[in-house]
Amino acid sequence: MKNHSITVAALLGATLLAVAPMQAGAEEQVIIEPVIVETVIVSTYLNGGVGKEEQAAMHRMEKEFPLHMTFSERQDGEFIVNVPVVITDERGNPVFELPKAGPMLYVMLPNGKYKVSARFKGLTESQEVTLSGKEGKDLNFHWKGTPKKL
Numbered sequence: 519m520k521n522h523s524i525t526v527a528a529l530l531g532a533t534l535l536a537v538a539p540m541q542a543g544a545e546e547q548v549i550i551e552p553v554i555v556e557t558v559i560v561s562t563y564l565n566g567g568v569g570k571e572e573q574a575a576m577h578r579m580e581k582e583f584p585l586h587m588t589f590s591e592r593q594d595g596e597f598i599v600n601v602p603v604v605i606t607d608e609r610g611n612p613v614f615e616l617p618k619a620g621p622m623l624y625v626m627l628p629n630g631k632y633k634v635s636a637r638f639k640g641l642t643e644s645q646e647v648t649l650s651g652k653e654g655k656d657l658n659f660h661w662k663g664t665p666k667k668l
Contacts (some may be wrong), residue, residue: 597621
C-alpha cells in the first residue's frame, strides 16, 4: 500500500508540474488586452467614361456615389485611362485600390476623411477629401504633360 501511495503522489506531482505552465499561459492570455482593428472595405465603384455614351451613363448614376474623380492631361484636358488609384483613410490605412482607373471613377465610401492618390507617367498627385453625406465631392486629377501633336 505504501508503494501505491508513493506512485499516486508521484503522478499527482508530475501532473501538477505539467499543468502549472498551462495555467500560467492561460493567465497571460487573460491579461493581454484585445486589439480592435477597424477595416473599411469598398466593393462598389463605377469606372469608365470612354466615349460620350459611357460618360452620359456615368453622369446619370453620379448621385449614387459620394466621390467622383476624373483624370486628364495637357492643356486640352484630354481624358486618360489606366491610372492607378489608392484611397486611404485618415489613419493612412488603404480602403480602396484600383490599378487601372479612368477616365472617370465614382466610389462609394462611408463618411470620413480620405486621401486620394493617383499616378500617371511616374507622377503622383494626391488630394484630401471629406465626405459628409450631404453632397458628392468631385476631384479632378490633371497632369500638364506635353502638348498634343496635330
